[in-house]
Amino acid sequence: MPPFFSPCGMDYISVAVPSWLDLATVIVGALAGIIVARKRHLDLVGFVGLGLLGGLGGGLIRDVMMQHGGVYMLDSPYAIPAAVLTALIVFFFPRPLDKFPRALEWVDIISVALFAVVGTDKALIYHLLPMSIILMGSITGVGGGMLRDVFLGDIPRIFQRSNLYAFCAVAGSTSYWAAVTYAHISKPWAAVLCVIVTVGLRRWSLHYDVLSPADVDLTPHVMERVHKFRAKPNSKLTQEKPED
Numbered sequence: 001m002p003p004f005f006s007p008c009g010m011d012y013i014s015v016a017v018p019s020w021l022d023l024a025t026v027i028v029g030a031l032a033g034i035i036v037a038r039k040r041h042l043d044l045v046g047f048v049g050l051g052l053l054g055g056l057g058g059g060l061i062r063d064v065m066m067q068h069g070g071v072y073m074l075d076s077p078y079a080i081p082a083a084v085l086t087a088l089i090v091f092f093f094p095r096p097l098d099k100f101p102r103a104l105e106w107v108d109i110i111s112v113a114l115f116a117v118v119g120t121d122k123a124l125i126y127h128l129l130p131m132s133i134i135l136m137g138s139i140t141g142v143g144g145g146m147l148r149d150v151f152l153g154d155i156p157r158i159f160q161r162s163n164l165y166a167f168c169a170v171a172g173s174t175s176y177w178a179a180v181t182y183a184h185i186s187k188p189w190a191a192v193l194c195v196i197v198t199v200g201l202r203r204w205s206l207h208y209d210v211l212s213p214a215d216v217d218l219t220p221h222v223m224e225r226v227h228k229f230r231a232k233p234n235s236k237l238t239q240e241k242p243e244d
Contacts, residue, residue: 002186005184016122017187021118022072022076024114026055026082027083027086028055028110029058029111032104032107032108032144032145032148033052034051034054035104035107036104037050037087038090038094038097044091047087047090048084048091053147053148053151054145056079056083057147058115058140059144061143062119066126109198112145112198113168115140115144116138116141117137117176117190119138119139119141119173120194121176122136123137134177137169137174138166138169141168142165146158163206163212168199168201168205171201175190176191
């Protein structure tokens with residue numbers, strides 16, 4: 001078991017998470033895309049394509065935006081084969097997955113949490129600004145699903161009113177960054193915290209049907225305050241005007 005707190009302090013930030021976690025994240029993300037392909041009754045190319053998008057899309061967006069280090073999907077000898085192999089297995093043996101009707105709901109948010117971990121961690125390693133770190137973690141978390149929806153001709157879920165889907169990625173990325181940077185918690189335990197926060201917030205929003213805000217218009221309230229503010233000086237002048 002790894003220690004809960006980092007023995008190396010701030011120097012521990014520059015140590016990347018284990019490579020197996022990156023690979024596991026790719027497989028889970030690919031599985032989320034593959035489940036959608038199964039639901040849409042796509043062919044083998046569709047399974048492989050959505051598997052690659054789900055497993056590698058978020059990391060690709062992160063690496064292109066960061067321009068630090070290499071592109072993970074091209075540098076890793078296992079990333080692309082893992083996503084393709086996962087797609088092939090589910091395509092030819094889908095029945096075990098069909099037994100879990102809510103599989104997409106769970107696999108999707110777990111992949112968001114894991115991608116938030118690896119995205120935030122890479123930004124931490126290159127010592128980006130705090131807001132940039134959280135942005136990279138959040139983009140990595142939702143990027144694969146966003147590309148999947150775009151390729152299917154749908155509006156990406158992160159742009160639709162939903163049960164805090166994108167907010168979960170932001171919360172998970174923030175928790176990982178704060179745990180490693182300020183609490184000096186070792187990265188494996190910080191990753192567990194990120195998953196708990198991301199999945200827990202998502203489940204809470206689903207249980208209580210908490211939706212992200214949409215169609216908000218504060219203009220009437222602001223204008224009402226403005227009119228009241230303008231009316232106050234006029235009323236004071238009327239009261240102070242001497243009588244003839």
